Amino acid sequence: MHADDDKLRVYLEHRAALINYATPLTGSRATAEEVVQDAWLRFANANTPRQPAQYLYRIVRNLAMDLTRRLTVENRYRQEQGEDAQGWMAPGALPEPERSLINDEQLHEVARAMAALPETTRKALEMHRLGGARLQEIAKALGISTSSAQRLVHQGLVRVALHLDRANQTGSDNADLPE
Numbered sequence: 001m002h003a004d005d006d007k008l009r010v011y012l013e014h015r016a017a018l019i020n021y022a023t024p025l026t027g028s029r030a031t032a033e034e035v036v037q038d039a040w041l042r043f044a045n046a047n048t049p050r051q052p053a054q055y056l057y058r059i060v061r062n063l064a065m066d067l068t069r070r071l072t073v074e075n076r077y078r079q080e081q082g083e084d085a086q087g088w089m090a091p092g093a094l095p096e097p098e099r100s101l102i103n104d105e106q107l108h109e110v111a112r113a114m115a116a117l118p119e120t121t122r123k124a125l126e127m128h129r130l131g132g133a134r135l136q137e138i139a140k141a142l143g144i145s146t147s148s149a150q151r152l153v154h155q156g157l158v159r160v161a162l163h164l165d166r167a168n169q170t171g172s173d174n175a176d177l178p179e
Helices: 002-026 029-045 052-081 097-116 119-130 135-142 146-175
Strands: none
Touching: 002 029, 002 052, 029 052, 097 119, 097 146, 119 135, 119 146, 135 146
């Protein structure tokens, strides 16, 4: 606890000076105060340095520079999108009806491919890809080894990919036919 008390004492002694130091770097006193607060959180969780005040100043400088860089990139992106467009914050456009139909067809093909898999392979693939389960968890749930779980997931992915590839080739062949 003694080291924590020393850190707090150093921070409180230098807080006002740190804010004054960060203000021109960030362009705003309020932002500088936030940077100094973030610096305190990092400083409090770090190993005690030999020169704590200098280390604290370095943290403030680095955080202020990172913030300035990030804001510069965001502002540049906003300008590229148009000043009043606020395009970077707007939700994405809905897909066109044709794209929605294609997406629905692909989802239907994935469901067909999954249904055609052997039950254990399907369960392993669903647990891994849809449920986010790790291979060890799949192995335990299915009563198999981890390497068998990995093999089942791999086989399932390959079979689904091959099914989708065949479906896409068939679909593109049909697209060439006159209506």
